[in-house]
């Protein structure tokens with residue numbers, strides 16, 4: 001509880017003082033201000049969760065997510081039909097924005113649903129792929145900014161059952177398949193922007209008079225609130241991922257926040273709007289330089305240049321790049337939510353499948369250095385990144401080596417602990433170490449065993465002790 005006193009102080013400073021007390025870092029001890037007494041009617045605004053819970057309850061609620069580290073984001077919807085091309089022209093930018101970017105009239109865009117028929121959709125294959133990649137959770141778009149619901153809904157005809165030849169729920173079967181594979185299942189829901197249900201917000205303003213035929217408050221009451229109630233009660237998602245709080249205000253946001261109690265334990269992000277901070281920070285398409293002070297966080301990122309499927313985007317990140325980004329993120333205490341954009345047939349692009357399988361091969365050998373770890377205790381390392389696990393028995397460091405040392409020595413600057421064991425994680429081969437004035441030095445073989453990222457496991461005696 002004394003951790004509360006540290007709020008507002010930089011994480012690095014707190015980490016060091018906590019570590020010298022033998023406690024875990026900010027990441028695993030983060031907390032929220034206690035809820036002021038006597039304010040029972042209004043939920044606390046601007047706290048981390050907006051839920052009435054103790055810091056211990058919050059830690060319990062966040063536990064699986066903090067340990068999971070790696071998840072699959074799925075952007076799927078009607079935009080996979082045009083797949084980046086409208087009126088014979090390739091439309092620049094992210095594919096799921098094509099309706100907005102090309103100012104496609106509602107009536108025209110809705111025709112795409114008539115050929116959205118994902119007969120090759122195999123939810124168990126998707127869940128199996130996520131599992132094989134080493135991912136521990138899935139978050140899929142239940143409704144993106146185009147307003148199309150991938151689930152049956154009484155609140156709008158603009159949904160997979162009523163508007164497509166496929167005519168069946170897409171969310172329920174994936175929810176079942178994911179859980180059968182031991183994965184946590186989450187839903188993205190675009191609560192503010194909606195370009196087909198009248199009254200929904202639109203970045204850059206409305207371009208079709210249908211969109212102006214209702215107010216945003218009418219849209220919130222008639223579409224967003226009932227649909228969020230439907231998905232929370234029907235699928236009980238482990239995560240509810242809001243996006244782009246355009247034109248949200250406290251009143252609109254509160255109507256949605258109030259529904260969260262329908263799904264105990266749900267984790268939400270910081271994109272609801274109306275002043276709510278949610279549980280997680282969500283840097284998009286970037287990795288923050290130093291992580292976040294006192295906040296859980298998750299980088300979401302595409303494998304090529306688009307979230308929703310574009311037929312001609314072949315700008316794929318390499319497997320090495322993806323694994324190193326995962327290592328970078330986890331070394332800063334965050335999670336990695338990596339996107340796939342399936343086709344309108346229901347297939348995850350082969351380039352994504354290949355890369356995810358390769359990432360999975362690396363994770364199978366090296367996952368111990370990723371799952372349930374906390375942030376690096378070092379400000380900077382010459383060779384790459386580091387994660388750690390702190391237990392009552394001592395501290396384990398996982399050195400994530402990107403740049404193999406030419407002199408055969410990995411330097412852990414300022415580390416004063418005695419080393420119990422140092423090994424190559426992949427093989428268990430022992431490595432020699434010594435304590436120098438500058439810190440601990442680990443001697444490694446001449447050749448880099450795994451050119452993607454080689455992991456060296458270092459078990460330390462006693463509480464972590466780092467002094468410059």
Ligand code: H79
Nearest residue numbers: 075093094096097100203204243244284300307
């Ligand atoms: O769902 C994915 C994106 O569609 C969504 N968030 C991720 C997870 C997102 N919505 N907005 N943004 C991301 C910010 C980017 C806005 C842009 Fe644009 C869309 C830049 C170019 C197209 C808006 C329209 C700004 C310029 C044109």
